[in-house]
Amino acid sequence: MLHAFRSLVSPELSIVQILPQADKVVLVARPKATKSCCPSCGCRTGRVHSHYMRRVADLPWQGRVVEIRLHARRFRCADPQCRQRIFTERLPETVQPRARRTARLGESHLAIGFAVGGESGSRLSRKLAMPVSGDTLLRMIRAAGFEPPAAPRVVGIDDWAWRKGQRYGTIICDLERNRVLDLLPDRNANTVASWLKRHPGIEVIARDRAGVYADGARRGAPDATQVADRWHLLQNLGEALRLALGRHRKAVSAAGKAMMAKMSGDDDANPEPSVETSPKLDGLRRSRRNQRSELYAEVLDLRTTGMSPRQIAPRTGMSVRTIERWLAAGGEPEHRRPPARSVLMDPFQEYLEERWQEGQRNGLHLWSEIKPHLNSHFWKIL
Ligand SMILES: [Zn+2]
Incomplete structure (x- = not known):
């Protein structure tokens, strides 16, 4: 019975003595571990520096306040390089460093504070044999609202x-x-x-x-x-599709028109999708393409003199990243009309975002999910 009670207090502590007093129960406890981990460098050490007594309030027992008198220890870090020479033993299952109540008592106090507020919470806590001041409850509530960010995943x-x-x-x-x-x-x-x-x-x-x-x-x-990442995933996907389609543009376009004519039951195919072509626009595109070719030639020239992309960047007014991309691709990218990508990917963006949130982060898997739906979508945009 006593054994069961002792192990209930904390897996990290051994209860060495139970001292029932008129108004409370005092548990005298020692940490079980012989070694402790340095909070700075994580190395384990058994080199005890000193002992001190720590009083920690715990959950009540049989309507009585419980106090743990903890034989706490300070350790010396075993790593001479570590900036933390001496540290207090950490008992994460039981109590935070410097805290005056156990973690589980803190949870109960917080629940009371959230339920009934500071002053009423303080009165209720006293009734339940876990006294706490109203100010402390309010402080705990505020702190809970700004809890430290969890480690990123x-x-x-x-x-x-x-x-x-x-x-x-x-x-x-x-x-x-x-x-x-x-x-x-x-x-x-x-x-x-x-x-x-x-x-x-x-x-x-x-x-x-x-x-x-x-x-x-x-x-x-x-x-x-x-x-x-998501953005690059969409970009890569869009690029791959555009390239794949680009090679069969004529065939796809013809098939699309035939399909649409069939669906509308109309021998006169729907009016041809408007493609922006005008001599002026074509000229502009050509000249920009030429500019890019010249720029790429310049990048290549500089590269052959042994310059790094970082050195080439200020000389060409291009970003290091673009230079790296062009060099990796072996040429300047084909000029693309920007709307093509968004039109292509828009219908899937929301779905992909959703799947991402649900935890599906495998690009190939996402691709296989939307693939069956691509065809019907293409007919609509072609
Ligand atoms: Zn250390």
Whole structure:
């Protein structure tokens, strides 16, 4: 019976004595563990620095206040490099550092505070043999509203311009809470890797196709799954479709018209979809294409002299990223009309967002889900 009661108090504590007093029950307790982990570096050590007595209020027993007298310890960190020389033992299951009530008593107080408020909560708590002041309850309620952010699980990593075209850093976002977590000074794989190491628990890393982030993520969070992020996923998907369709533009267009004629039961096919073509517009497109070709030729020239994309950028007025992309692709991108992408992807954007929120983060899987619906959609836009 006593044994059962003792183990109920906390898995981290041994009860060495129970002292029933007139108005309360005092439990004298010692931590069970012989070693403790340094909160700074995480290394385990058994080198006790000193002992002290800590009084912690706990849940009541038989209508009586319970107080734990805890033989608390300070440890020396075993790592001479660690900035934390001495630390107090952590008992996460039982009580927060410096707290004067156990975690479970704190939960009860908070529930009371939320239910009936500060002063009434204080009166009720006294009746229930877990006294607490109204001010403390209010403080707990306020603190609960601003609870520290949970460790991120799904993060997005992308580059970010400190000064456009000149200096780039890295932005890291919590994709589940839509919150910026950090801005890193550069786009270095080492910087990303060390940031990830400082933030364990990340399961999914969404990034673009840049090799730097892939490498940084692999080293910093080897267990995390790397995925193409939502934006890049849509972009890649749109690009792939456009390329695939582009090769068969004529055939697809003809098939589409025939289908529409059939569906409308009309021998006269619906009026041809308007395609913006005018000599003037064509001329503009051509000249922009030429400009891009010239620009690419210049980039290549500079590259052959041994310059890095970062050095080429200020000389061409292009972003480092674009230069890297062009070089990787082996040429300047074909000019595209911007609406094509949104028209193509719009109907799926909402669905994909939804699936993402539901937890489906596998690009191939998402692709297989929307694929069967693509055809019918194409006929409508062609
Ligand atoms: Zn340490």
